[in-house]
Amino acid sequence: MVYFDNAATSFPKPDGVYDSIMKAMKEYGANPGRSGHKLALRLGREIFETRELLAKLFNIKNPMNLIFTFNCTESLNIGIKGILNTGDHVITTSMEHNSVLRPLKVLEKEGIELTIVKGDYAGRINPKDIEKSIKKNTKLIVTTHISNLTGTIMPIEQIGRIARDNGIYYLVDAAQSAGVYHIDVEKLNIDMLAFPGHKGLLGPQGTGGLYIREGIEVKELNQGGTGSISHLLEQPDILPDRYESGTPNGPGIVGLGAGVKYILQEGLDTIRKYEEELTKHFIEEIVKIENVKVYGPLDIKEQGAVVSINIGDEDSSEISYILDENYDIEVRPGLHCVPMAHKTIETFSQGVVRFSFGPFNTHDEIELGIKAIKEISKEL
Amino acid sequence: MVYFDNAATSFPKPDGVYDSIMKAMKEYGANPGRSGHKLALRLGREIFETRELLAKLFNIKNPMNLIFTFNCTESLNIGIKGILNTGDHVITTSMEHNSVLRPLKVLEKEGIELTIVKGDYAGRINPKDIEKSIKKNTKLIVTTHISNLTGTIMPIEQIGRIARDNGIYYLVDAAQSAGVYHIDVEKLNIDMLAFPGHKGLLGPQGTGGLYIREGIEVKELNQGGTGSISHLLEQPDILPDRYESGTPNGPGIVGLGAGVKYILQEGLDTIRKYEEELTKHFIEEIVKIENVKVYGPLDIKEQGAVVSINIGDEDSSEISYILDENYDIEVRPGLHCVPMAHKTIETFSQGVVRFSFGPFNTHDEIELGIKAIKEISKEL
CATH class of the missing domain: 3.40.640.10 (Type I PLP-dependent aspartate aminotransferase-like (Major domain))
Structure with missing residues (x-):
């Protein structure tokens, strides 16, 4: 998992x-x-x-x-x-x-x-x-x-x-x-x-x-x-x-x-730098995937360990369900209790699939996440 | 303890x-x-x-x-x-x-x-x-x-x-x-x-x-x-x-x-009856001890597993300290966040030493409590 x-x-x-x-x-x-x-x-x-x-x-x-x-x-x-x-x-x-x-x-x-x-x-x-x-x-x-x-x-x-x-x-x-x-x-x-x-x-x-x-x-x-x-x-x-x-x-x-x-x-710096590393790599790889929209500044100097995406026009809950069911990857879909922020970035109707990383996530897990998004985006 | x-x-x-x-x-x-x-x-x-x-x-x-x-x-x-x-x-x-x-x-x-x-x-x-x-x-x-x-x-x-x-x-x-x-x-x-x-x-x-x-x-x-x-x-x-x-x-x-x-x-009844047994015995024994004031109805039909006492005019904190220090018995002294109730039973200035029992207390522990109060009341 x-x-x-x-x-x-x-x-x-x-x-x-x-x-x-x-x-x-x-x-x-x-x-x-x-x-x-x-x-x-x-x-x-x-x-x-x-x-x-x-x-x-x-x-x-x-x-x-x-x-x-x-x-x-x-x-x-x-x-x-x-x-x-x-x-x-x-x-x-x-x-x-x-x-x-x-x-x-x-x-x-x-x-x-x-x-x-x-x-x-x-x-x-x-x-x-x-x-x-x-x-x-x-x-x-x-x-x-x-x-x-x-x-x-x-x-x-x-x-x-x-x-x-x-x-x-x-x-x-x-x-x-x-x-x-x-x-x-x-x-x-x-x-x-x-x-x-x-x-x-x-x-x-x-x-x-x-x-x-x-x-x-x-x-x-x-x-x-x-x-x-x-x-x-x-x-x-x-x-x-x-x-x-x-x-x-x-x-x-x-x-x-x-x-x-x-x-x-x-060390706070050690933890943050590690999360930045994971997040940076994740962003760099998923922005390349066709049919995937990635939200936020997409620059690690301006962005914490939270990356929200959508695949095509697919409902965010559907994507999250596939990630959970087929890949054993746990993310959060929907509106995340921030309706006005969704209106700001224009995702209010679709929601987003949110990936958020912590100090115990590994580089290998990030690769699994990237691979899963690649596969799902191809299949849809 | x-x-x-x-x-x-x-x-x-x-x-x-x-x-x-x-x-x-x-x-x-x-x-x-x-x-x-x-x-x-x-x-x-x-x-x-x-x-x-x-x-x-x-x-x-x-x-x-x-x-x-x-x-x-x-x-x-x-x-x-x-x-x-x-x-x-x-x-x-x-x-x-x-x-x-x-x-x-x-x-x-x-x-x-x-x-x-x-x-x-x-x-x-x-x-x-x-x-x-x-x-x-x-x-x-x-x-x-x-x-x-x-x-x-x-x-x-x-x-x-x-x-x-x-x-x-x-x-x-x-x-x-x-x-x-x-x-x-x-x-x-x-x-x-x-x-x-x-x-x-x-x-x-x-x-x-x-x-x-x-x-x-x-x-x-x-x-x-x-x-x-x-x-x-x-x-x-x-x-x-x-x-x-x-x-x-x-x-x-x-x-x-x-x-x-x-x-x-x-079973709720089993737990309550057990606590009633402990409380009843405790009350029965401590009301006999000279120099001890016991508050409340003192009748198990009217009283839960809470028994408040004082020994002579001694400050309740002092008694609790002795119980903790010399007997390893943990009780609570003072006003218990109910100032008006203390005025009602006229213990506002002295506070009380509160004994409160639970399902994991034993008959032996109750005896230890009674014995400790007996000894302290004699010494004071």
Whole structure:
């Protein structure tokens, strides 16, 4: 079986991830931060270690400014809804995931002004278009770092500078980049960074996070027990407790820590260069195949390890089904929760067949993928 | 090591829980409902099986009315905020967890009327007090099933009938009862049932759920990708998708399914009777010890497997520390995120030392607990 669906969730995980989760569950599966006994304290310490590892990875000064969530979608909902109030203006792009656009569409109905900057045929966003969209009441800019449809790497450094220069908050959706691309929240002027734990960071599902820059007032969406300031009926305003109500995914966070450790040990650059190598070769070979359309910038400097294609006018689900059934190759067809991005690159009716690579894919697997596309394109 | 902190999270889990999580992660750790390939489909099927198992356990007619969440706190936030609008009145009790009271306190500031019915010295709630609190604009009653402080079993059947007779929705917090006590949402007139996956249901952390009766309009709190109706920028209104944005905790839900399977195989009655036996004996012995105060109804017909005590006027944290350090017994001291319940039973300043039992505790462990309390009470 060849797994090319790493943009949905990375698979497999490093052995240390599996092992650490089992160890946490079997040896100290208590409720962290709720009791004072040694099991609870041990899990609490391990969770703090994951916080520190992630803070190191993203150059976050204070690990307490990093909150754990259920998934990147929750992180984005907090980052968006926690900061916008009626009358505010927000700028985003047509390349965003429904986890950004759907919350914004709800807010638009409640009186928040929304500008959606359009990408070009390859999913590129021009920072000048964002700059031109700024109004007096612009409070937030939200963009993805890497498109989950076209792999397009967005100019987040330029956008971050524009945001900073204009006193606007910048929220980055790192769903496709965290764990593979350098993200320095200081250098890039990122005010909030939303990320999943189970993609590039190689952790398990049920984990995600949000960095919130010190001093930014972001409302929490849920209230509940925090194991802190329990004598009050008001939600505590300290971080990370304010945003982490209820029992966290303790063993999951430990596993996420093991994923980040693996990345730090292997080296982010090593992992990224390897994925670039695989992606570059894949692109170079499939653009040559007759009857195959390949989307995105098609230049590894501008594109992550996500390559979307179509073969002729064939429905993307049909191609994905053949890949799964006849070649044991797992890809994802359809709209990938980015309807507006599909309209941007004009694939809304056909969908695309998405190949997304991870650190455990091999050169041989890439060859199998290329061979399969060649054969299918001939047969159709 | 003796683990008496099952009300915070159950530990250990049945072997099938560990095994099924590892199997899901290692063999089919894809993104369920996102792609059409065999790994994703397999995980999707397993998640549906867990939904069916839980539906069976709670007598829910349609498994699609059961949504998976991050934890019971998220479930309660959805159940409370999704249904109440400005001008509505809500009734709850002084025995509730902060996961109920903190969201309600936020809503109160936003124009929702709140009545908190007070419990008696043993944490009992009189259904008549709830009935008397009903107003014309009462839309929701929220109560816990079993108090996490005193173990008091609430009269949810009577409250459910009152709610039904008055056309009011009833939300039950089953944090301490799901997986141990019979909960039949039809018979008990429960409109919404919130539960954690990692306590009595013996699943892993990072899982929880909410049952929403067919036809009740409950707003979703997060929007995002649902893997369904992806061409729209509006959140789909079908269940469970509407409330399950972003990647779910796939392997976690599989593990939860294994927990429920274990319960169904062993029998809910068998597990409950065993816990009742342990709890009954524990209560009988510790009430005899001089200088020990024991809270709650102290009658197994009215009390779950939670027993809170204090020794003299000693701080509860100090006692818990001694139990951990000198006896290797893990309990939880303090306020347990229920400040108002502590005021109700008059333990707000001292806190309590909480013993909470699970299906894997043994009679011998109970004896060790009793012996330890005897010794500590003598020494102090």
